[in-house]
Amino acid sequence: MLVEVKNLSYVYSEKTPFEKQALKDVSFVVDEGQSVGIVGATGSGKSTLVQHLNGLIRLKNGKITVLDIDLSAKKPDLKALRKGIGMLFQYPEYQLFADTVASDVMFGPLNFGFSKTEAEEAARRAVNMVGMDYDSVKDRSPLELSGGQKRRIAIAGVLAYRPKILILDEPTAGLDPAGKREMLSLIASLKGEEISTVITVSHNMDEIAEFSQRVLVMNNGKLLYDTTPSELFYRLDVEALGLSLPHTVRIVRLLKEKNIILPEVLTEKDLVAALLAYAGGRNA
Amino acid sequence: MRDVAFGQFYPADSFVHKLDPRTKLLAGIVYIVAVFLCTSYYSYLACFLFLVISIIVSRIPIRSVLKTVKAVLFIIIITVVINILFYSDGKVLWSWWKLTITEQGLIFASKMAMRLLFLVLSTSLITLTTTPMNLTDGLESLLTPLKWIKFPVHDVAIIMSIALRFIPSFMEEIDKIMMAQKARGASFDTGGLIKRAKALLPILIPLFVSAFRRADELAMALDARCYNATPNRTKMKKLTFTGRDVVAWVLTAAFLAIIIMLRTGFFGLL
Numbered sequence: 001m002l003v004e005v006k007n008l009s010y011v012y013s014e015k016t017p018f019e020k021q022a023l024k025d026v027s028f029v030v031d032e033g034q035s036v037g038i039v040g041a042t043g044s045g046k047s048t049l050v051q052h053l054n055g056l057i058r059l060k061n062g063k064i065t066v067l068d069i070d071l072s073a074k075k076p077d078l079k080a081l082r083k084g085i086g087m088l089f090q091y092p093e094y095q096l097f098a099d100t101v102a103s104d105v106m107f108g109p110l111n112f113g114f115s116k117t118e119a120e121e122a123a124r125r126a127v128n129m130v131g132m133d134y135d136s137v138k139d140r141s142p143l144e145l146s147g148g149q150k151r152r153i154a155i156a157g158v159l160a161y162r163p164k165i166l167i168l169d170e171p172t173a174g175l176d177p178a179g180k181r182e183m184l185s186l187i188a189s190l191k192g193e194e195i196s197t198v199i200t201v202s203h204n205m206d207e208i209a210e211f212s213q214r215v216l217v218m219n220n221g222k223l224l225y226d227t228t229p230s231e232l233f234y235r236l237d238v239e240a241l242g243l244s245l246p247h248t249v250r251i252v253r254l255l256k257e258k259n260i261i262l263p264e265v266l267t268e269k270d271l272v273a274a275l276l277a278y279a280g281g282r283n284a
Numbered sequence: 285m286r287d288v289a290f291g292q293f294y295p296a297d298s299f300v301h302k303l304d305p306r307t308k309l310l311a312g313i314v315y316i317v318a319v320f321l322c323t324s325y326y327s328y329l330a331c332f333l334f335l336v337i338s339i340i341v342s343r344i345p346i347r348s349v350l351k352t353v354k355a356v357l358f359i360i361i362i363t364v365v366i367n368i369l370f371y372s373d374g375k376v377l378w379s380w381w382k383l384t385i386t387e388q389g390l391i392f393a394s395k396m397a398m399r400l401l402f403l404v405l406s407t408s409l410i411t412l413t414t415t416p417m418n419l420t421d422g423l424e425s426l427l428t429p430l431k432w433i434k435f436p437v438h439d440v441a442i443i444m445s446i447a448l449r450f451i452p453s454f455m456e457e458i459d460k461i462m463m464a465q466k467a468r469g470a471s472f473d474t475g476g477l478i479k480r481a482k483a484l485l486p487i488l489i490p491l492f493v494s495a496f497r498r499a500d501e502l503a504m505a506l507d508a509r510c511y512n513a514t515p516n517r518t519k520m521k522k523l524t525f526t527g528r529d530v531v532a533w534v535l536t537a538a539f540l541a542i543i544i545m546l547r548t549g550f551f552g553l554l
């Protein structure tokens with residue numbers, strides 16, 4: 001068990017008129033190698049939940065264990081925790097601050113106790129991993145890069161210290177469709193080769209259908225379902241939860257109305273394969 | 285971070301909340317003047333009572349009011365310490381090198397501390413009980429006479445309301461940036477003064493970048509809608525004084541009168 005959350009509750013601004021219960025009795029477990037999506041309407045508590053996982057929000061009620069670190073302990077080892085569980089926020093490019101790309105990417109590794117040369121090596125690896133050429137960008141100011149490049153550098157800044165788990169809170173927000181696709185394939189390529197476990201918060205159901213093996217559905221601070229994408233999109237009433245359907249599932253449904261029955265596919269690749277198989281079957 | 289946003293509006297249904305913002309601003313000015321007129325301990329007591337009663341009537345929990353003091357406690361302590369150590373008149377209680385602690389110095393410093401506390405508490409009581417919009421409307425209305433000397437009252441009011449409008453956004457922004465840097469292993473509460481100051485760079489730089497970006501976006505949005513600060517814009521909500529305000533004026537005037545009487549020894553009667 002990489003991540004274990006038990007009876008987690010959280011209230012913002014407790015005992016003030018702004019009091020807001022953001023999480024109610026949430027429990028789940030994530031095992032090594034999984035890729036988990038977290039979905040839910042806006043304000044349902046997704047960000048609050050993932051911010052608990054690397055100790056950005058102090059645990060008040062419940063129990064969390066991440067990478068064998070007990071967050072309910074009096075003084076959990078936050079450095080070790082945050083080194084093991086990388087986190088990328090919405091618009092990660094807004095966190096860039098250093099005067100050069102190299103020193104920005106090295107910020108994390110140096111904080112986590114890498115030596116100067118190790119950090120430099122880690123930065124080179126990470127920048128190349130996100131598809132940029134380290135030697136040509138290392139001395140440039142991160143602020144003069146394009147939006148997409150900034151985001152890549154921000155991702156490199158997290159990959160550089162080699163976290164085991166990667167948490168992404170709306171990684172594709174504000175990107176155009178091509179940028180989204182690029183970003184997602186980047187994340188998909190990292191999973192497995194570099195990072196064993198990915199937890200993604202997303203409003204985009206296409207992303208969930210494409211990349212997650214498991215989905216947690218949040219509703220009003222509660223964990224409503226802990227299920228698979230095909231169960232969620234084909235069995236449960238997704239629209240009632242304020243969520244949309246992925247395009248692939250919509251196409252399958254539309255075709256069903258026209259009496260074209262396809263298997264319950266989720267990814268685009270599978271949909272194309274199913275359509276081709278269907279057409280092939282008819283021609284034969 | 286949003287928890288510590290000091291002086292933010294605290295919604296409640298109270299006499300003080302319902303007062304016209306101009307009444308509160310004027311009462312605040314009178315109170316500050318009164319605090320500086322204080323000499324005897326009785327007058328400090330009067331200021332203290334006036335403040336405590338106002339806080340009680342405003343139905344804001346003491347905890348939230350005191351939180352605003354926390355933000356400036358450091359400044360108050362420094363002032364007090366410097367005053368104690370460098371005040372050299374009066375009976376010497378303790379002395380070493382150029383530093384002396386005198387009886388007079390202690391009295392002076394404690395009065396200073398009370399003044400500062402009263403100032404902070406009274407101004408934060410105004411911002412806690414008044415929405416930013418009302419506050420700027422009230423200020424604009426109070427400053428209107430300055431139009432005679434060509435002071436751009438309306439523009440200043442707009443600038444203030446935009447600034448106030450952005451404070452919560454900035455708090456949120458700081459929160460987000462801090463989280464992102466903490467996730468990358470930054471720590472803001474360890475090390476000496478210089479190390480801590482340096483640790484703020486990863487927050488301040490993104491914050492400035494985003495502030496300029498926001499300002500740019502806002503300017504563009506205003507231009508795109510052909511905004512100009514016409515002086516004769518009408519208000520959605522007109523400010524009006526009610527009986528409540530009259531009560532507040534009378535009480536404030538009575539308070540000021542008491543302070544003045546205490547200062548002059550009841551005009552020589554005592």
Ligand SMILES: Nc1ncnc2c1ncn2[C@@H]1O[C@H](COP(=O)(O)OP(=O)(O)OP(=O)(O)O)[C@@H](O)[C@H]1O
Binds near residue numbers: 012021041047
């Ligand atoms: N710092 C805060 N202070 C007070 N309340 C907050 C704070 N952050 C979030 N909340 C409230 O807690 C609830 C859950 O917020 P959270 O950000 O976890 O939702 P979310 O599911 O991530 O939403 P979104 O999809 O919009 O990002 C919301 O009602 C929100 O208003």
Ligand SMILES: [Mg+2]
Binds near residue numbers: 046047048
């Ligand atoms: Mg969120």
